[in-house]
Amino acid sequence: MKKTTIVTDSTASIPKSIAKELSIHQVAYYIHRGSEVLRDLVTIQREEFLKWLPTTDILPTTASPGPGDYLSMYEKLADDGVKEIVSIHMTSKGSGAYQAATAAQSMLKDKLPQLKIEVIDTLNVSMCQGWMVIEAARAALAGLRLEEIVAKIKQMIPITHMFQTADTLRYLYLGGRIGKATHLIGSMLSLKPIISMEDGEIVAKGVARGLKKAYQKMVDQIEVVTGTTSKLRVAYVHAGALEKVQKLKETVESRLQCVESIITELSPALMVHTGPGTTGLCYFPVD
Numbered sequence: 001m002k003k004t005t006i007v008t009d010s011t012a013s014i015p016k017s018i019a020k021e022l023s024i025h026q027v028a029y030y031i032h033r034g035s036e037v038l039r040d041l042v043t044i045q046r047e048e049f050l051k052w053l054p055t056t057d058i059l060p061t062t063a064s065p066g067p068g069d070y071l072s073m074y075e076k077l078a079d080d081g082v083k084e085i086v087s088i089h090m091t092s093k094g095s096g097a098y099q100a101a102t103a104a105q106s107m108l109k110d111k112l113p114q115l116k117i118e119v120i121d122t123l124n125v126s127m128c129q130g131w132m133v134i135e136a137a138r139a140a141l142a143g144l145r146l147e148e149i150v151a152k153i154k155q156m157i158p159i160t161h162m163f164q165t166a167d168t169l170r171y172l173y174l175g176g177r178i179g180k181a182t183h184l185i186g187s188m189l190s191l192k193p194i195i196s197m198e199d200g201e202i203v204a205k206g207v208a209r210g211l212k213k214a215y216q217k218m219v220d221q222i223e224v225v226t227g228t229t230s231k232l233r234v235a236y237v238h239a240g241a242l243e244k245v246q247k248l249k250e251t252v253e254s255r256l257q258c259v260e261s262i263i264t265e266l267s268p269a270l271m272v273h274t275g276p277g278t279t280g281l282c283y284f285p286v287d
Contacts, residue, residue: 127235164280
């Protein structure tokens with residue numbers, strides 16, 4: 001067990017193979033479906049959840065792990081010999097994960113004073129959070145000190161961005177996660193809403209007529225921020241829409257320089273809010 005270990009949540013939607021390769025530890029979110037209490041990617045998997053979701057008129061609710069969940073994870077890692085933990089979480093403006101992890105950190109200050117824990121609010125979600133986790137884990141494996149890893153993540157927070165479109169914003173609206181994009185709810189079916197995240201909240205980035213134009217518009221907006229010569233790491237995310245997201249990948253990589261790309265599927269706890277058919281990307285420029 002390496003000295004510094006990375007902890008995150010299931011909502012980071014990191015591919016299982018990468019999480020295993022980099023020894024990333026994930027704490028599962030909760031999904032409340034009627035009287036059932038499910039654990040994200042533990043007792044409910046993507047395919048099963050996607051088949052069920054369109055059949056219900058009552059949207060499940062989600063809840064972040066509690067302080068006890070993080071406490072158990074931190075204590076287990078300490079028992080395994082870990083000396084330092086970097087705990088990386090989705091935006092505190094859309095979930096209580098950061099606050100719960102911070103509470104667990106406080107609980108262990110007296111009990112395990114030798115264990116150093118840094119809790120980070122990414123002010124983002126999905127594979128934007130996931131990229132920060134992956135880069136932190138790579139840095140830990142390369143032997144960087146805790147302070148260096150934390151500094152690296154904090155540098156990534158303002159430059160890591162998400163664009164996403166969906167067949168409908170119904171799920172975001174019903175789940176109360178629509179943020180500052182409420183005016184897009186009334187868009188015609190043929191119009192694809194484009195959303196992003198700024199300062200930890202969902203924001204509208206316009207609409208486009210059809211997916212092809214939506215994808216082009218996403219690239220246009222990335223070019224405004226990064227230019228055409230920047231090298232990017234890009235994660236393409238979807239909810240039961242692999243063919244669509246592959247077309248997004250083709251569009252992006254025909255115009256921008258991608259030095260690393262990943263295709264991954266959102267976790268069920270995020271699918272609750274996005275719904276089936278969602279596609280998008282999370283990226284950051286590489287020096």
